[in-house]
Amino acid sequence: MPEKVGTDTFRAQVLEAQRPVVAEFYADGCVPCRRLAPILSALEEEYAGKVDFVKINTGANEALTQTYGILASPTLILFRDGAEQARLRGAVKKPELIKWIGEQAL
Amino acid sequence: MYDVIIVGGGPAGLTAAIYARRSALSALVLEREDWGGAIVNAAQVDNYPGAFQKSGFGLAESFRTQAEALGAEMREGSAVQLSKINGGFLLTLEDSSAVRGKTVILAMGTQRTTLDVPGEDLPGVSYCATCDGTFFRGRTVCVVGGGDGAVDAARLLARLAAKVYLIHRRETFRAAQSGLRQLEDCPNVEIIPNAVVREIVGSDRVSTVILEDVHSRAHRELPVEGVFVSIGSRPNTSWLPKAIGRDAAGYLVASEDGATSLPGVFAAGDLRTKALRQVVTAAADGAACIRSVEAYLGRL
Numbered sequence: 001m002p003e004k005v006g007t008d009t010f011r012a013q014v015l016e017a018q019r020p021v022v023a024e025f026y027a028d029g030c031v032p033c034r035r036l037a038p039i040l041s042a043l044e045e046e047y048a049g050k051v052d053f054v055k056i057n058t059g060a061n062e063a064l065t066q067t068y069g070i071l072a073s074p075t076l077i078l079f080r081d082g083a084e085q086a087r088l089r090g091a092v093k094k095p096e097l098i099k100w101i102g103e104q105a106l
Numbered sequence: 107m108y109d110v111i112i113v114g115g116g117p118a119g120l121t122a123a124i125y126a127r128r129s130a131l132s133a134l135v136l137e138r139e140d141w142g143g144a145i146v147n148a149a150q151v152d153n154y155p156g157a158f159q160k161s162g163f164g165l166a167e168s169f170r171t172q173a174e175a176l177g178a179e180m181r182e183g184s185a186v187q188l189s190k191i192n193g194g195f196l197l198t199l200e201d202s203s204a205v206r207g208k209t210v211i212l213a214m215g216t217q218r219t220t221l222d223v224p225g226e227d228l229p230g231v232s233y234c235a236t237c238d239g240t241f242f243r244g245r246t247v248c249v250v251g252g253g254d255g256a257v258d259a260a261r262l263l264a265r266l267a268a269k270v271y272l273i274h275r276r277e278t279f280r281a282a283q284s285g286l287r288q289l290e291d292c293p294n295v296e297i298i299p300n301a302v303v304r305e306i307v308g309s310d311r312v313s314t315v316i317l318e319d320v321h322s323r324a325h326r327e328l329p330v331e332g333v334f335v336s337i338g339s340r341p342n343t344s345w346l347p348k349a350i351g352r353d354a355a356g357y358l359v360a361s362e363d364g365a366t367s368l369p370g371v372f373a374a375g376d377l378r379t380k381a382l383r384q385v386v387t388a389a390a391d392g393a394a395c396i397r398s399v400e401a402y403l404g405r406l
């Protein structure tokens with residue numbers, strides 16, 4: 001399961017990461033997020049060593065949510081070399097996500 | 107050939123599967139999205155007997171495991187075509203594969219209606235206040251709709267946002283009185299009746315909605331940063347053959363035993379004509395349909 005990241009650990013684990021990072025901004029009680037959870041867990045294993053996966057609770061991390069202008073959960077942001085490279089808003093299916101990661105991160 | 111193919115794995119379809127297996131019928135359930143159907147979206151279910159204060163997600167999960175444990179075959183896929191063949195029916199799936207059944211139970215439920223106006227894809231337009239409400243803390247938002255979903259969304263948002271407008275195309279609300287009364291107690295909620303959204307405007311996110319007064323046709327601009335849409339739903343029946351009768355809104359016309367105008371095809375749950383669309387009535391429909399399937403197959 002992707003590790004939870006908060007304001008305190010975001011810099012080290014996302015911005016300063018050696019690999020591309022897919023960060024999921026989610027909310028408690030958000031059904032599309034729950035649907036996405038097993039997919040992200042599976043992809044984390046498939047891409048081990050190539051792409052990192054983390055998740056950010058938007059309710060508990062308002063500053064990060066504001067900084068990245070999150071307006072929908074789930075929102076997936078791909079970070080690379082400390083900056084946002086791409087974003088997906090709303091629920092996505094696994095094949096779409098694999099395609100997106102392939103295009104953006106690999 | 108299966109005794110029965112059930113299209114849709116919501117409360118109606120999964121109950122049909124449970125009853126089919128209890129009657130020793132071979133059953134296949136097709137589901138295109140979420141096992142458990144629309145109820146996964148309910149934060150909490152309080153009115154289904156035996157599931158007090160259970161999450162919709164948890165209830166959906168227990169429907170699925172029960173049907174599976176009883177031996178129903180479950181397959182992920184979207185049915186796109188139904189045709190009559192010798193001795194039964196052929197259902198074609200989106201991936202062009204096909205399955206055959208002596209009978210079919212249609213239990214595809216409904217789908218939420220989208221606004222269908224320019225700007226509806228802008229960031230800041232949402233169909234889920236539980237998911238996205240928190241992003242509008244201290245801001246101004248509107249909710250569009252007049253049913254329970256809209257009123258619930260407005261109440262939730264009233265706790266977060268600075269200001270909530272509830273935009274409804276009629277004067278009176280379909281929503282339950284209890285929810286409406288609670289809304290009246292929220293000082294930051296303003297109801298705008300007799301108005302429809304014509305356009306959502308913004309450059310990279312929502313900044314304004316353009317409203318039209320249903321009587322005078324006059325337009326006005328309302329500055330908001332979030333638009334929460336809850337304007338009802340329509341049945342997932344458009345792909346069915348014409349031989350299966352439906353009403354003007356597309357709901358399948360069926361008798362109490364679930365029989366449609368096409369013998370051997372039955373309808374259960376939210377997609378059929380009925381007064382109350384709930385889990386308990388969907389489940390009841392599913393059970394009743396299996397009795398009809400057994401009668402049709404001459405098993406009773």
Ligand SMILES: Cc1cc2nc3c(=O)[nH]c(=O)nc-3n(C[C@H](O)[C@H](O)[C@H](O)COP(=O)(O)OP(=O)(O)OC[C@H]3O[C@@H](n4cnc5c(N)ncnc54)[C@H](O)[C@@H]3O)c2cc1C
Nearest residue numbers: 114116117118138143144145185214215375376384385388
């Ligand atoms: C937010 C929310 C809260 C609710 N709260 C309550 C509550 O507290 N209590 C209550 O009793 N009811 C509640 N309801 C209503 C309840 O969810 C529905 O009445 C019930 O789910 C209807 O069951 P169904 O099986 O007829 O349809 P659905 O639950 O809609 O299931 C139909 C299934 O068919 C699938 N499907 C559609 N087309 C196809 C296709 N072509 N091929 C394959 N699969 C297909 C769909 O993906 C879906 O999973 C709520 C609904 C919502 C949205």
